[in-house]
Amino acid sequence: MMITKEMELGGKTLSIETGRYAKQSNGAVMVRYGDTMVLVTAVASSEARKDIDFFPLSVEYRERMFAAGKFPGGFIKRESRPSEKEILSSRLIDRPLRPLFPKEYQNDTQIAAFVYSYDNENDPDVLAAIGASAALTISDLPLLEPIGQIRVGRLEGQFIVNPTMQQLETCDIELVVAGTESSIMMVEGESKEVGETDLLEALKFAHGEIKRIIKLQHELREECGKAKIEVPAKEVNEDLKKDVYALALEKFRGIVDSVLAKEERYAKNKEVTVEVIEALAEKYPEQEGEIKNIIHDIEKDLMRERILKVGIRLDGRNLTQVRPISIDLNTLPRTHASALFTRGETQSLMTMTLGNKRDEQIVDGMHEEYRKRFMLHYNFPPFSVGETGRYSGVGRREIGHGNLAERSLKYILPATDIFPYVIRLNSDILESNGSSSMATVCSGSLAMMDGGVPVKCAIAGIAMGLVKEGDEFAVLSDILGNEDHLGDMDFKVAGSTDGITGLQMDIKIQGISYEIMEKALMQAKEGRLHILGEMSKAIEKPKEQLSKYAPTMLSAMINPEKIGTLIGPGGKVIQGIQKEFGVEINIEEDGTVNISGQDAAMARKAKEYIKGLVEEPVEGRVYEGKIMKITEFGAFVEIIPNTQGLLHISQIDHTRVKNVTDVLKEGEMVKVKLLKIENGKFSLSRKALLDKPEENKTAPADGEKTEDNNSKENAE
Numbered sequence: 001m002m003i004t005k006e007m008e009l010g011g012k013t014l015s016i017e018t019g020r021y022a023k024q025s026n027g028a029v030m031v032r033y034g035d036t037m038v039l040v041t042a043v044a045s046s047e048a049r050k051d052i053d054f055f056p057l058s059v060e061y062r063e064r065m066f067a068a069g070k071f072p073g074g075f076i077k078r079e080s081r082p083s084e085k086e087i088l089s090s091r092l093i094d095r096p097l098r099p100l101f102p103k104e105y106q107n108d109t110q111i112a113a114f115v116y117s118y119d120n121e122n123d124p125d126v127l128a129a130i131g132a133s134a135a136l137t138i139s140d141l142p143l144l145e146p147i148g149q150i151r152v153g154r155l156e157g158q159f160i161v162n163p164t165m166q167q168l169e170t171c172d173i174e175l176v177v178a179g180t181e182s183s184i185m186m187v188e189g190e191s192k193e194v195g196e197t198d199l200l201e202a203l204k205f206a207h208g209e210i211k212r213i214i215k216l217q218h219e220l221r222e223e224c225g226k227a228k229i230e231v232p233a234k235e236v237n238e239d240l241k242k243d244v245y246a247l248a249l250e251k252f253r254g255i256v257d258s259v260l261a262k263e264e265r266y267a268k269n270k271e272v273t274v275e276v277i278e279a280l281a282e283k284y285p286e287q288e289g290e291i292k293n294i295i296h297d298i299e300k301d302l303m304r305e306r307i308l309k310v311g312i313r314l315d316g317r318n319l320t321q322v323r324p325i326s327i328d329l330n331t332l333p334r335t336h337a338s339a340l341f342t343r344g345e346t347q348s349l350m351t352m353t354l355g356n357k358r359d360e361q362i363v364d365g366m367h368e369e370y371r372k373r374f375m376l377h378y379n380f381p382p383f384s385v386g387e388t389g390r391y392s393g394v395g396r397r398e399i400g401h402g403n404l405a406e407r408s409l410k411y412i413l414p415a416t417d418i419f420p421y422v423i424r425l426n427s428d429i430l431e432s433n434g435s436s437s438m439a440t441v442c443s444g445s446l447a448m449m450d451g452g453v454p455v456k457c458a459i460a461g462i463a464m465g466l467v468k469e470g471d472e473f474a475v476l477s478d479i480l481g482n483e484d485h486l487g488d489m490d491f492k493v494a495g496s497t498d499g500i501t502g503l504q505m506d507i508k509i510q511g512i513s514y515e516i517m518e519k520a521l522m523q524a525k526e527g528r529l530h531i532l533g534e535m536s537k538a539i540e541k542p543k544e545q546l547s548k549y550a551p552t553m554l555s556a557m558i559n560p561e562k563i564g565t566l567i568g569p570g571g572k573v574i575q576g577i578q579k580e581f582g583v584e585i586n587i588e589e590d591g592t593v594n595i596s597g598q599d600a601a602m603a604r605k606a607k608e609y610i611k612g613l614v615e616e617p618v619e620g621r622v623y624e625g626k627i628m629k630i631t632e633f634g635a636f637v638e639i640i641p642n643t644q645g646l647l648h649i650s651q652i653d654h655t656r657v658k659n660v661t662d663v664l665k666e667g668e669m670v671k672v673k674l675l676k677i678e679n680g681k682f683s684l685s686r687k688a689l690l691d692k693p694e695e696n697k698t699a700p701a702d703g704e705k706t707e708d709n710n711s712k713e714n715a716e
Contacts, residue, residue: 010161027139035119040131096178148213177206183511193499337451341443345433350443356596357586378402408494408502435463461494581606645682
């Protein structure tokens with residue numbers, strides 16, 4: 001039976017249809033908004049996995065090029081591995097849904113979202129998240145409660161729901177917000193140095209629309225929802241638990257109460273765990289996994305209790321303290337810039353590379369192809385946490401962290417007409433114990449300032465945590481890895497002294513209040529300002545000069561009608577310029593010419609040559625040209641590239657010139673004045689630039705002939 005539910009959302013119709021597509025899935029819906037349509041399915045295995053201690057959820061979001069009437073780019077005309085956009089969209093679905101399954105549920109579960117129609121206005125990513133929730137809600141899978149998800153923009157002071165791609169270009173806030181009926185579950189977005197109060201208002205606005213979307217899903221479930229499968233409660237061996245607590249509780253209390261480095265804490269935890277397992281091995285054979293789970297709960301409870309009751313954290317800090325920060329600039333001599341940012345046991349080594357127009361990234365997807373001049377790449381090698389691992393490509397987490405840092409920094413970049421370079425930042429995390437993405441934001445800001453990029457201001461980032469038990473809660477500044485793992489929230493905030501530029505929030509519980517979010521935002525501001533203060537001690541403003549190894553970039557404007565002249569037949573002219581001066585040249589349709597080269601002097605010469613090449617000769621102007629050919633009646637001089645004029649023999653000097661070669665030579669540079677332009681021909685004069693000789697007022701001696709006498713005799 002086909003059922004469709006509809007509602008008005010942001011001035012458009014949102015519809016959720018089920019019963020027509022993918023009927024063998026546990027749940028399947030087609031979501032439509034405008035002319036954008038996404039099919040979302042939810043499927044789970046019938047048996048729980050016994051060999052794991054986590055929820056095996058996977059989310060696959062795919063954009064099909066045919067949805068926008070396009071062919072995939074490249075040689076292979078078929079979609080292949082997911083793009084960065086598809087990976088980020090998958091994360092937007094996974095992050096709010098994962099905490100909403102019972103902890104005991106361990107069946108393999110997969111959500112698949114396929115975009116089948118795209119109208120070039122309405123981004124399908126939020127529709128896919130709505131569809132995932134709806135498919136789970138009507139299925140027999142044990143989702144605790146549905147979610148809604150929308151994109152919020154602020155345009156001219158007004159909040160709007162799901163702004164179009166065109167509207168987003170002028171919005172000063174862009175947030176993707178997901179939540180349940182009672183709470184916000186996830187936030188991802190960027191803003192243009194917006195204040196904390198404004199962002200909180202955006203979240204409240206979003207939540208109002210989310211509640212309406214959830215209501216629509218409840219209506220759909222009432223008509224076609226399946227009975228939920230029962231997830232058996234986890235059986236606890238109380239005797240085993242009692243024995244583990246007796247052996248481990250006080251030992252772990254001593255470890256939790258001690259200020260230890262990450263590796264030292266890990267070693268002591270492992271030592272106690274091994275002792276307990278060995279002590280109970282005979283009484284509880286093959287129960288090692290259960291013993292480790294109980295020990296994990298002991299450590300978690302003790303850490304949370306110490307934070308809530310005493311206000312002291314694992315490393316001895318209070319709730320608002322930021323770990324010690326050290327900064328080293330220009331540590332790598334041959335990169336265009338580098339910055340080593342260390343905060344506690346988290347360290348980011350950032351490098352910056354400057355390039356020209358050809359280094360831009362071409363982004364091809366369902367939407368119109370575009371180019372990126374700013375890229376930030378984040379890498380998290382296994383050694384950063386003291387582990388071994390495979391180096392098999394960039395993971396989803398790395399894509400997500402890099403994107404957050406890139407969005408946080410892009411607002412401060414100078415305009416292309418001020419700084420025409422393409423910028424690539426690369427962050428390698430060399431140590432990690434909490435918030436490496438925010439360390440990346442700090443090191444990225446520092447590297448650009450160290451490299452001479454005229455950024456608007458400095459940007460810093462901080463990660464906030466939460467421990468909540470009932471009505472009691474504590475917000476933590478600059479969280480450790482354990483506080484992230486054993487806590488309830490990971491709230492990352494990046495910005496300047498004036499406001500927020502990047503935001504990401506995930507929670508591991510079913511919801512948090514606006515009171516907690518407001519406290520987290522204001523506490524994050526205090527921490528951010530502290531970090532910015534530490535950064536300013538290392539560098540206060542961008543350097544005036546670029547690295548000597550960075551390419552020189554110059555730009556010039558030419559008449560667009562002269563672009564053909566610059567390119568030449570078959571590209572002959574532009575290729576010749578590039579070869580002669582050792583530069584790369586890129587031309588925009590509006591006549592902007594970008595010139596880049598390692599030799600600054602040659603780049604400047606290339607610019608002057610190009611300006612001369614497309615210049616229109618002007619009567620009365622003086623040129624320095626090259627003598628291309630000498631004839632009996634004068635010389636042909638190239639006054640600007642590919643434009644020659646005639647320097648007649650009578651215009652070479654004030655005195656009579658018998659032979660042109662007596663004064664001029666081919667290949668010689670000579671200054672001339674353009675006297676006249678007639679029928680496309682140019683008349684030049686060297687004589688007009690020479691001082692006239694003083695007239696000889698002394699009478700000639702008897703028999704001596706003057707030039708005038710000679711002329712007279714010749715005339716007679």
